[in-house]
Amino acid sequence: MANVDQQALFQFLLRMGDNTLVLGHRVSEWCGHAPVLEEDIALANTALDLIGQTQFWLGLAGEVEGKGQDADALAFRRDVWDFRNFLICEMPNGDFGQTLMRQFLFDAWASVTLAHLQKSSDERVAGIAAKASKEVAYHLERSSDTIVGLGDGTAESHDRMQAALEYLWPYVGEMFASDDVDANMVAAGIATDPAGLRGEFDAIITRVLTQATLNIPQSTFAHKGGRDGSIHTEHLGHLLTSMQWLQRVYPDASW
Amino acid sequence: MTQIAEHPPIDQIWDWLHAVPDPEIPVISLTDLGIIRDVAYDGETLVVTVTPTYSGCPATSIINLDIETALRDQGMTDIRLKQQIFPPWTTDWLTPEGAEKLEKYGIAPPTAAGGPKRCPQCGGTHLEKLSQFGSTPCKAQWKCLGCLEPFDYFKCI
Numbered sequence: 001m002a003n004v005d006q007q008a009l010f011q012f013l014l015r016m017g018d019n020t021l022v023l024g025h026r027v028s029e030w031c032g033h034a035p036v037l038e039e040d041i042a043l044a045n046t047a048l049d050l051i052g053q054t055q056f057w058l059g060l061a062g063e064v065e066g067k068g069q070d071a072d073a074l075a076f077r078r079d080v081w082d083f084r085n086f087l088i089c090e091m092p093n094g095d096f097g098q099t100l101m102r103q104f105l106f107d108a109w110a111s112v113t114l115a116h117l118q119k120s121s122d123e124r125v126a127g128i129a130a131k132a133s134k135e136v137a138y139h140l141e142r143s144s145d146t147i148v149g150l151g152d153g154t155a156e157s158h159d160r161m162q163a164a165l166e167y168l169w170p171y172v173g174e175m176f177a178s179d180d181v182d183a184n185m186v187a188a189g190i191a192t193d194p195a196g197l198r199g200e201f202d203a204i205i206t207r208v209l210t211q212a213t214l215n216i217p218q219s220t221f222a223h224k225g226g227r228d229g230s231i232h233t234e235h236l237g238h239l240l241t242s243m244q245w246l247q248r249v250y251p252d253a254s255w
Numbered sequence: 256m257t258q259i260a261e262h263p264p265i266d267q268i269w270d271w272l273h274a275v276p277d278p279e280i281p282v283i284s285l286t287d288l289g290i291i292r293d294v295a296y297d298g299e300t301l302v303v304t305v306t307p308t309y310s311g312c313p314a315t316s317i318i319n320l321d322i323e324t325a326l327r328d329q330g331m332t333d334i335r336l337k338q339q340i341f342p343p344w345t346t347d348w349l350t351p352e353g354a355e356k357l358e359k360y361g362i363a364p365p366t367a368a369g370g371p372k373r374c375p376q377c378g379g380t381h382l383e384k385l386s387q388f389g390s391t392p393c394k395a396q397w398k399c400l401g402c403l404e405p406f407d408y409f410k411c412i
Contacts, residue, residue, distance in 0.1 A: 038386035038396065045388040052311025056340065127341030131310060134343055134412045142387045 004122070008184035010064045011084065012191060013125075014074070015181075015227050017057030018085035020132075021075055022236070023106060024050030025243050026093060035096055042142060046103065049135040056128040076247035080237050087226040088171035090236040094164065097150055097157065101164035104143035105205070109175045110136045112200045113192075121189030144208045151212025162214050173222020176201070181228075263329070268294045268301065275325045278317045279391050282360040285318065289348025292339055301326070304337045306344045309392035346411050357409055363397065365411035374399035375406055 028047035034040035058071035069077075088106065093099045114136055117129035150157040176198045185191035209216055225231035246253060272294070273286045285291055293304035303322055307315045319336050326334050346365040349357075354364035363371030373380050379401030386396045394407045 038388070041390070041396075042386055042388040045392050048311035048313070048392060049309060050311070052307070052309060056310060123341070127343075131307075131340045131343040134345075135310060138387065138410070138412070145387075 004188045004190065005184050006064055006066075008181050009122075009188075009190065010061055011181045012185050013057055013061035013064060014084040016128075017054050017061055017071070017074070018083050019089050019106075019110075020050040020057060021054040022083065022085040022239065023089040023102075024048075024054060025239060026089065026091075027099070027103070029093055030099065039096070043099075046139055046142075049132075049139065053128070053132045053135070056131070060124055060128065072247075076244045080232050080240060081229055083226070083232065083236060083240075084229055085226050085236075086171070086174050087223055087233055088168060088174070090226070090233055090239060091168065091171060092235055094167070095160060097160040098164040098167065100143055100146045100150070101161060101168055103139070104147050104208070105168060105172055105175075107136060107140040107143050108201055108204045108208075109197075111140050112197050112204070113194070116192040116197065120191060125190055140204075147208055147214075148212045151209070151214045158213065161212065165209070165214055166217055169217040169219065170221050170223050173220065174224045174227060177222065177224055177227075179228060262296060262301070263331070265294055265296075268303075268326070271325055271329055272303070272322065275321050278314050278321060280357070280360070280362065283353045283356050285322065287350050287353030287356065289350065289353075290318070290344060291322075297335070300333045300335050301331055302335045302337055304339050306339050308344050312392050314391070344412075346409065349409075361406060362394065363406060363408040365409045367411060369411055371397055371406075371408045374402060374404070376404050377402040 024047045027043050027050065030040065030043040031047070032040065034043055054075065055071045058074045062069040062071060062074055086106075088102060091102060093102075111133070114129045114133040118126050118133060120126040120129065147161065151161040152158070176194045178193050178195045182191065182193055182195075186193050206216065223233075226233075269286065269291075272291055273284050275285045277283050277285060277288055288308070290306050290308060291303065292306050293302070295302055295304075303326075305319065305322065322336060323334055349365065357364045358375050361375045363373070363375045366372050370384065371382055374382060377399060379399045381400040383398045383400055384395065385398050385405060388394075389396045389407050393410055395410050396405060397408045398405045
């Protein structure tokens with residue numbers, strides 16, 4: 001492990017943890033607002049799993065950084081430019097269909113990625129991936145079922161799902177765009193090159209979206225900038241304002 | 256080795272932990288649930304290794320508090336709780352006794368087939384899934400088409 005670039009590992013872990021943190025917070029915004037009680041509970045449970053996974057990823061990130069920051073400090077005391085999540089995670093909830101489409105695309109990425117991370121040369125990373133993978137398999141099963149149910153549902157639900165897919169499609173490419181951090185992780189045997197995971201991802205989404213009678217957009221254009229922090233959408237700042245408010249106003253508050 | 260004789264034996268600790276109920280499903284104990292992975296002395300300190308059921312299970316911190324309280328009530332003072340996430344918790348670690356207690360309580364125990372075997376109320380086998388998620392991260396909601404009662408199913412992971 002001595003040869004692993006700790007700064008690159010820190011960045012990699014922030015990316016993993018910020019994805020689950022930002023998406024987890026977004027999904028939690030549905031709590032008390034979902035169309036039916038069962039869906040409300042399902043969304044809240046999904047959010048809870050994602051926040052739980054965040055504690056592991058950001059906890060390890062803080063340990064690797066070695067500056068005494070724990071998961072809470074990383075979650076609540078960084079500003080927009082320090083976040084390393086995919087842009088898709090911070091996109092607004094929109095309607096229920098858009099929320100589930102975002103969840104499905106993320107779940108498909110997560111299930112493929114975590115399966116590879118279980119073979120990581122860093123046993124701490126492999127351990128978190130093994131734990132998270134079980135939860136993600138369950139999330140993917142549910143989001144897939146819902147995508148099919150709504151896509152192949154009424155004319156109204158079909159149109160909304162197609163619109164959601166088209167709205168979110170330009171944010172898919174970023175999940176598979178590799179950079180120096182990834183090259184570093186690949187060299188150390190810690191993670192697989194994201195670019196190499198696109199085939200497995202495409203196999204999952206093609207199967208489900210076809211069954212859902214939805215058309216996969218052909219465009220390969222991709223909005224980027226979230227996972228390297230170069231540019232986030234305007235939505236992340238608003239999310240953080242709400243998520244971090246208490247710790248910003250009352251630092252170290254606890255109950 | 257007289258020093259060791261002063262510590263309650265490990266078996267005794269397991270017995271005490273066996274009496275600590277799960278905070279969300281009090282009918283089963285923490286050992287029934289299979290989340291206590293190890294109990295051992297590290298010098299003078301008793302180390303209890305606990306694994307979470309689900310990453311975000313809000314009961315995790317309460318469970319730690321309950322373990323510590325139960326052991327302190329028995330006069331133990333030097334205690335350390337250790338979290339271990341690998342290997343990840345699986346419902347295979349739920350004891351047969353735990354599964355039986357769940358069913359009596361009205362929660363269908365996990366099965367490898369991925370769904371409840373029978374209705375915990377009437378024993379009917381004509382069942383329908385209402386939702387993949389339930390009142391806690393570890394449960395899903397099902398309904399019996401025989402007695403028409405909804406019930407919780409302990410998810411198999």
